[in-house]
Every structure is written in structure tokens, then in C-alpha cells.
Amino acid sequence: MTHPTDTGVRRRASDRPPALADLLGEATVLEITEQAWTALVGEDEVLVPLPAPLPAVTRSSWVEIVGPWTGTVVLTCGADTAVELTGALLREHAPAVLEDEDVDDALGELANVVGGNVKAVLPGPSVLGLPEVGTTPPAGREANTCRVAVLWRGQPLTVSVQSPAV
Amino acid sequence: MTVRALVIDDSRAMRRIVTGTLEGFGYETRQAGNGQEALDVLREGWLPDLCTIDWNMPVMDGLQFVNAVRANPAWRTLTLMMVTSESEHGQIVRALAAGAHEYVIKPFTADAIRDKLALLGLLPQEASL
Numbered sequence: 082m083t084h085p086t087d088t089g090v091r092r093r094a095s096d097r098p099p100a101l102a103d104l105l106g107e108a109t110v111l112e113i114t115e116q117a118w119t120a121l122v123g124e125d126e127v128l129v130p131l132p133a134p135l136p137a138v139t140r141s142s143w144v145e146i147v148g149p150w151t152g153t154v155v156l157t158c159g160a161d162t163a164v165e166l167t168g169a170l171l172r173e174h175a176p177a178v179l180e181d182e183d184v185d186d187a188l189g190e191l192a193n194v195v196g197g198n199v200k201a202v203l204p205g206p207s208v209l210g211l212p213e214v215g216t217t218p219p220a221g222r223e224a225n226t227c228r229v230a231v232l233w234r235g236q237p238l239t240v241s242v243q244s245p246a247v
Numbered sequence: 248m249t250v251r252a253l254v255i256d257d258s259r260a261m262r263r264i265v266t267g268t269l270e271g272f273g274y275e276t277r278q279a280g281n282g283q284e285a286l287d288v289l290r291e292g293w294l295p296d297l298c299t300i301d302w303n304m305p306v307m308d309g310l311q312f313v314n315a316v317r318a319n320p321a322w323r324t325l326t327l328m329m330v331t332s333e334s335e336h337g338q339i340v341r342a343l344a345a346g347a348h349e350y351v352i353k354p355f356t357a358d359a360i361r362d363k364l365a366l367l368g369l370l371p372q373e374a375s376l
Contacts, residue, residue: 120354174263190258194353197332205335209303
């Protein structure tokens with residue numbers, strides 16, 4: 082059985098990796114992110130596709146995809162937004178006091194879910210890495226990055242699908 | 248009758264969400280942070296009716312856990328449900344071929360879990376009302 086999007090075309094090792102722009106666009110990344118938000122953060126949680134500057138102190142989570150296309154899916158938001166996001170994600174399951182570990186875990190899981198669904202629309206087979214969280218995500222090649230900037234509860238966050246900087 | 252579930256995920260947040268959802272349906276739950284921890288729970292003798300299993304986890308991933316469970320005849324009654332962001336068609340086929348009964352792709356809703364449990368005959372009667 083072949084995957085519905087499998088064209089049967091195979092790459093040789095000497096072939097250049099596919100350009101990201103040929104594989105997915107901002108609309109797809111936004112749709113995947115919105116689906117993750119609706120299901121995990123809340124049905125009424127709207128993402129408004131409006132770019133706005135990120136605050137000085139940010140938190141990022143990211144997952145690596147390795148396959149015919151290799152790169153990273155990065156979620157970045159303000160540190161305060163990350164805490165609010167964790168509370169919204171856990172809802173009634175949240176501990177009385179949110180620890181940094183809870184915030185990193187929740188942010189990592191969001192990157193994992195978005196990354197897993199981004200992987201599904203890219204050519205496969207690919208391997209999804211474990212999520213990582215920090216203040217400095219891996220650098221991407223700006224010319225080969227698909228970035229979506231949104232507002233959640235009026236606060237900016239970005240989701241980037243990026244090829245590695247060479 | 249109490250229905251038991253072992254929730255296996257390396258994300259504490261996701262374990263809390265899945266556990267909360269299942270407890271809302273009347274399940275008694277335990278949690279494990281990876282496949283190896285889950286095997287330890289089974290070897291203790293705490294046998295659940297259902298295991299929900301993430302795919303990508305450190306130490307022992309979800310597919311390795313499914314293979315380990317299916318290799319042990321004493322655990323053949325366990326119902327295994329993948330709950331994962333791995334949504335490639337080939338991965339779904341691999342998990343089902345290895346012995347998983349159902350496959351839920353993250354992000355999911357509580358209703359999606361309820362529907363799968365109903366299909367598996369593992370939805371406590373009070374939760375199906």
C-alpha cells in the first residue's frame with residue numbers, strides 16, 4: 082500500500098534536498114497550529130494571524146524532523162505567555178502551583194504535536210525527534226523558513242518550520 | 248466494575264490530560280513516563296484493561312513497548328491504543344501490525360477518545376450515557 086501523497090518518485094543521495102517552499106506554505110502551518118490549539122488549549126482559543134513583536138524574554142520549544150526534508154519546527158512566545166499557555170492547556174488538571182518544569186513540558190508537547198502534524202504533510206518517511214525547550218532555538222536558514230506569526234489572547238507567538246542554517 | 252488504564256507518555260502535561268479524560272469516564276489510572284516504566288508497572292502485577300501509548304519517548308518508545316507486550320502471552324488481554332502525534336500512514340500501519348488495537352492522533356478531543364473506547368467496548372456504562 083502506498084501513502085496517498087506518495088508520488089513514487091525516489092531521491093538519490095546526490096539529489097539536492099527539496100526546498101521548503103515547494104513542500105508547504107504558511108496556510109498549512111497556520112491550519113496545523115490552529116488545530117492543535119483548538120484541541121489542546123481550548124475550543125474557544127482563537128489564533129489571530131497578525132504579526133507583532135515578541136517580548137524581550139522569550140521561551141521556545143522545538144522538534145527536529147529528519148527525512149527527505151530535514152529541519153526544525155520551532156514555537157516561540159513570551160515567557161509569561163508560556164506560563165499562561167500551560168495553565169490553559171492543563172485546565173482543571175493543572176497543579177496548584179505551576180513549576181518551570183510544567184511550563185517547559187507543556188511548551189514541548191505543543192511543539193511535538195505541531196511538529197508531528199507538519200511531518201505528516203512533508204515527504205516521508207521521516208523521523209520526529211523528542212521536543213526540546215530553551216531560550217535559544219536552533220538557527221534556521223531565513224531564506225528557507227516558513228514562519229507564521231499569530232496573536233493568542235493578544236500576545237504574540239510564532240511557529241517556524243525552518244531548514245537548518247548551514 | 249472498575250476499568251483500569253495505564254497512561255504512557257513522556258510529557259507530564261499530556262499524561263495529566265489523558266489521565267483526567269479517562270478518570271472522567273470512570274477509569275482508575277496509573278501513569279508511566281516511557282515504555283520501560285510501563286513494563287515495570289505491568290511486571291508489578293498491576294494489569295490494566297487499556298494502555299494509552301505515546302510513540303516518541305526516551306528510554307523505550309511506544310512501538311518497542313507494543314512489541315514487548317505482544318511478546319508476553321500473560322499480557323495478551325491488554326488493549327493497546329496509540330495516542331501520538333506520529334501521523335504518517337506508514338507509522339500507523341506499523342503500530343497496528345505490531346499489535347496496537349487503535350490509533351489516536353494528537354491533537355485529540357475527549358470525544359475522540361470516548362468514541363475509540365466505545366469501539367473497543369471499554370467505555371464504562373455511565374460514561375456512555
